[in-house]
Amino acid sequence: MSRWQEVCTIDDLQPDSGICALIEGQQVALFYMPKEAAVYALNNYDPFGGANVLSRGLIGDIKGQPVVSSPLYKQHFNLETGVCLEDETVTIPAYPVRIENGSVQVRITHA
Amino acid sequence: MNIKKTLVVIGNGMVGQHFLANLVASPANEDYEIVTFCEEPRPAYDRVHLSAFFSGKTAEDLSLVEPGFFEQHGITIYMGDKAVKICRESKTVVSEKGITIRYDKLVLATGSFPFVPPVPGHDRAQCLVYRTIEDLEAMAAAAKNGKVGVVVGGGLLGLEAAKALQDLGLKTHVVEFAPRLMAVQLDEAGGAMLRRKIENLGVTVHTGKNTSLITDGDQCVNKMCFADGEELETDIVLFSAGIRPRDDIARDCALDVGPRGGIVINNQCLTSDPDIYAIGECALWNGMIYGLVAPGYAMARTVVAELAGHTASFTGADMSTKLKLMGVDVASIGDAHAKTPGALVYTYQNGDSEVYKRLVVSEDKKQLLGAVLVGEASGYGTLLQYCLNGIELPENPDALILPSRSDEPVVLGPDALPMSAQICSCFDVTKGAVCLAIEAGCTTIDALKSATKASTGCGGCSALLKSVMNSELAKQGFEVNTDICEHFSYTRQDLSNLVRVEEIKTFTGLLEKHGKGRGCEICKPAVGSILASYWNDFVLKTEHLGLQDTNDNFLANMQKDGTYSVVPRIAGGEISPDMLIALGMVGKKYNLYTKITGGQRVDLFGARVDQLPPIWKELIDAGFESGHAYGKSLRTVKSCVGSNWCRYGLDDSVGLAIELENRYKGLRSPHKIKFAVSGCTRECAEAQSKDVGIIATESGWNLYVCGNGGMKPRHGDLFATSLDKETLIKYIDRFLSFYVRTADRLQRTSVWIENMEGGLDYLKSVVIDDKLEVCEQLEQQMQLVIDTYQCEWLTTINDESKLKRFRHFINSDQPDDQVVFVEERGQIRPADENEQKHFKIMEVA
Numbered sequence: 039m040s041r042w043q044e045v046c047t048i049d050d051l052q053p054d055s056g057i058c059a060l061i062e063g064q065q066v067a068l069f070y071m072p073k074e075a076a077v078y079a080l081n082n083y084d085p086f087g088g089a090n091v092l093s094r095g096l097i098g099d100i101k102g103q104p105v106v107s108s109p110l111y112k113q114h115f116n117l118e119t120g121v122c123l124e125d126e127t128v129t130i131p132a133y134p135v136r137i138e139n140g141s142v143q144v145r146i147t148h149a
Numbered sequence: 150m151n152i153k154k155t156l157v158v159i160g161n162g163m164v165g166q167h168f169l170a171n172l173v174a175s176p177a178n179e180d181y182e183i184v185t186f187c188e189e190p191r192p193a194y195d196r197v198h199l200s201a202f203f204s205g206k207t208a209e210d211l212s213l214v215e216p217g218f219f220e221q222h223g224i225t226i227y228m229g230d231k232a233v234k235i236c237r238e239s240k241t242v243v244s245e246k247g248i249t250i251r252y253d254k255l256v257l258a259t260g261s262f263p264f265v266p267p268v269p270g271h272d273r274a275q276c277l278v279y280r281t282i283e284d285l286e287a288m289a290a291a292a293k294n295g296k297v298g299v300v301v302g303g304g305l306l307g308l309e310a311a312k313a314l315q316d317l318g319l320k321t322h323v324v325e326f327a328p329r330l331m332a333v334q335l336d337e338a339g340g341a342m343l344r345r346k347i348e349n350l351g352v353t354v355h356t357g358k359n360t361s362l363i364t365d366g367d368q369c370v371n372k373m374c375f376a377d378g379e380e381l382e383t384d385i386v387l388f389s390a391g392i393r394p395r396d397d398i399a400r401d402c403a404l405d406v407g408p409r410g411g412i413v414i415n416n417q418c419l420t421s422d423p424d425i426y427a428i429g430e431c432a433l434w435n436g437m438i439y440g441l442v443a444p445g446y447a448m449a450r451t452v453v454a455e456l457a458g459h460t461a462s463f464t465g466a467d468m469s470t471k472l473k474l475m476g477v478d479v480a481s482i483g484d485a486h487a488k489t490p491g492a493l494v495y496t497y498q499n500g501d502s503e504v505y506k507r508l509v510v511s512e513d514k515k516q517l518l519g520a521v522l523v524g525e526a527s528g529y530g531t532l533l534q535y536c537l538n539g540i541e542l543p544e545n546p547d548a549l550i551l552p553s554r555s556d557e558p559v560v561l562g563p564d565a566l567p568m569s570a571q572i573c574s575c576f577d578v579t580k581g582a583v584c585l586a587i588e589a590g591c592t593t594i595d596a597l598k599s600a601t602k603a604s605t606g607c608g609g610c611s612a613l614l615k616s617v618m619n620s621e622l623a624k625q626g627f628e629v630n631t632d633i634c635e636h637f638s639y640t641r642q643d644l645s646n647l648v649r650v651e652e653i654k655t656f657t658g659l660l661e662k663h664g665k666g667r668g669c670e671i672c673k674p675a676v677g678s679i680l681a682s683y684w685n686d687f688v689l690k691t692e693h694l695g696l697q698d699t700n701d702n703f704l705a706n707m708q709k710d711g712t713y714s715v716v717p718r719i720a721g722g723e724i725s726p727d728m729l730i731a732l733g734m735v736g737k738k739y740n741l742y743t744k745i746t747g748g749q750r751v752d753l754f755g756a757r758v759d760q761l762p763p764i765w766k767e768l769i770d771a772g773f774e775s776g777h778a779y780g781k782s783l784r785t786v787k788s789c790v791g792s793n794w795c796r797y798g799l800d801d802s803v804g805l806a807i808e809l810e811n812r813y814k815g816l817r818s819p820h821k822i823k824f825a826v827s828g829c830t831r832e833c834a835e836a837q838s839k840d841v842g843i844i845a846t847e848s849g850w851n852l853y854v855c856g857n858g859g860m861k862p863r864h865g866d867l868f869a870t871s872l873d874k875e876t877l878i879k880y881i882d883r884f885l886s887f888y889v890r891t892a893d894r895l896q897r898t899s900v901w902i903e904n905m906e907g908g909l910d911y912l913k914s915v916v917i918d919d920k921l922e923v924c925e926q927l928e929q930q931m932q933l934v935i936d937t938y939q940c941e942w943l944t945t946i947n948d949e950s951k952l953k954r955f956r957h958f959i960n961s962d963q964p965d966d967q968v969v970f971v972e973e974r975g976q977i978r979p980a981d982e983n984e985q986k987h988f989k990i991m992e993v994a
Contacts, residue, residue, distance in 0.1 A: 055694055071667065083967075090965050098668040
């Protein structure tokens, strides 16, 4: 059974941008939207570009869905579900994430 | 029974035949027995296209007479027999062969003969004229043993004759007495353009030349001597120096003729004898001989109408002409020389495509009086309509000769591309495929991308794809949405104005005031760029960082494996050995793949994100600064070595390149900007393929703008010439600021100017003439960017808080284990998928 893991502090997050954390051998991209007080966690691997780069993508929203766009070829991934907007057959892992007393916590679910 | 009267027509040339053809179709045909004399051995043929005889047409092909025409209509034709005498008292015509015909009505259509200037030697062997098929046969015979041919006369017919000589395989010259070709129809600039085009076709043109003697040649049969002392050896001399009316037969019977020839006629084409008409080139109407076929035809129709009992009159003819001379379109309409008092002139000249257009309009700009078109005459029909029918001109008459940017771009706009044109080279998507997808309902870029895969590879075609889509949608009646994205109902230019006028300093500020949602990867970098252009804040400031696109985000260029390349500035491509060594040391220490760029600098590949700060620390310590290769900003100012070293250099191109690069470095713009400076017109720096290109000349710097290499190459437009450095820099300041203000997102200057209403002329009027009265602002805008320049890497490595991001994991110092290199040609490269698997297995083992 997975558990919440402390990853970093909220100050380590990059407002309106992303960072990457290593959690149980997994690369997890963490995105922070301070205005909405929202944090999102997706796997850092871009399945289209084949590289660990999603934490370095631009974030925003498309038709109300919060998204990150890949820095390589600009595909969008839903920050909550990991579903690719351009190709719904492609989904990347999305992780539960929360902020507790200023610390960022992620729960890794192993397949 | 009705006894028919006799009508005699002297001459079966083009006009004589036109008269007969019209007469037999009119009621007057019933009243007359028709007799015609034809001096030549064959009936009427097309003299206008006589040169076609040498490109394969036969005399039969050129014939204007349907087989059986004379028999069918009961016309008696005396072929190869010349009418030599008219006896007005007895109303008879006598022919050379002795035939006498009594006439009731007589029509003179004797035409003209070529004028041969009375130069000594004009009657030598192989001095010919160009009028009849027999003349052509003489030319062909003479050309068999000849190499050189000269046409005397650079008018319409002379140029036709030149084509004939060329078709015969002769080295061809045109000698014209007037200072330009087609002096009657064209103005000076039009004549000059025509000359260039014709010379490009291999014909040598001599203007302002007065032939004084023709004598024995040394290498050729003849030698022409000119009044200015020059000489020209030639085998054939072909006189085409104008025409003279054939009026002998009229003089002999005392009909009125003009002082310089021509049978005088009135508006009914009647001569001084009420039973004798004259039509065509032999007739003098209102003191004028018409050397064109159309007025002759109009006269013929007038006489037919008169004979049929209608009232008709010839009241002059429009001399407008359009023809293809040696493959060059030339047209002249109405008052081409602007002789009408108060006439205004508009001129369009495109030296590149060799098009010249001139419009002459009335003082009140309402009527078209005349026009000249050289090189491109598709507008002739429309212009002639305006001129002949007095149609009121549009508000800006020059629009009639300016290339239309919206409907039929001169440059290859989306509409000019054929359906087979490849839009996306990654997935081989043609314009046809894109259009089909649009017809099938794809009305957004995203839908098009999904349907066709276009622009889903390297993305380099996205702008082109968008312009094809917009153009197709517009054609299908869709309203084209120019909003930058779903977050702002504005174009980039609108946003640029909002930021500047309302002095908005952050994306959040703009979004709250004018947008909705949270933004996206379209609007964020666009606004980030606009903010940087106007206020030039550090792009990695917390409030701007989230706006930066992939490369700006880490001030380096992300490669396919997520590593970065590093490009320090090497202004003008000038680098000392010590600096080169320092650069090499850094490359070696961090084991970077090293390659020379097209912009004359060095690119260091394979740097992990955590390596970027130490690499830059070392580069900065060695004296380098950021090269902004990651930004939509000024990249490089390429240069040739210039006058310091080059034997041909006219000015210090390297010095200017360095100065310009240092002036504009760091300027954020709608897209990347490239410059080049060449020290002479040999153009080793390839400046004409750059957004801003500068070429040294004897008299100063020539400035070219809006060139591009890359996906859709475009030659830069010559913007201003012979500039001193101060003026040059002033123009570039204004040009760049105006581009920054008004261009679309990711629109290079080449596409920007192509989409600009008014194009280059408009741009000049803004930048040079300050038509919009914004130049002071534009210069201030640039000065602010120059004054606030910073090396973004220096700022970054000096700010501990900024460095925190430059590591792969926030919570670990491990690097990304997926970044794996293999060696090739002695340097690293990213491992491919198979190599990576192999590597991992080895690592586990």
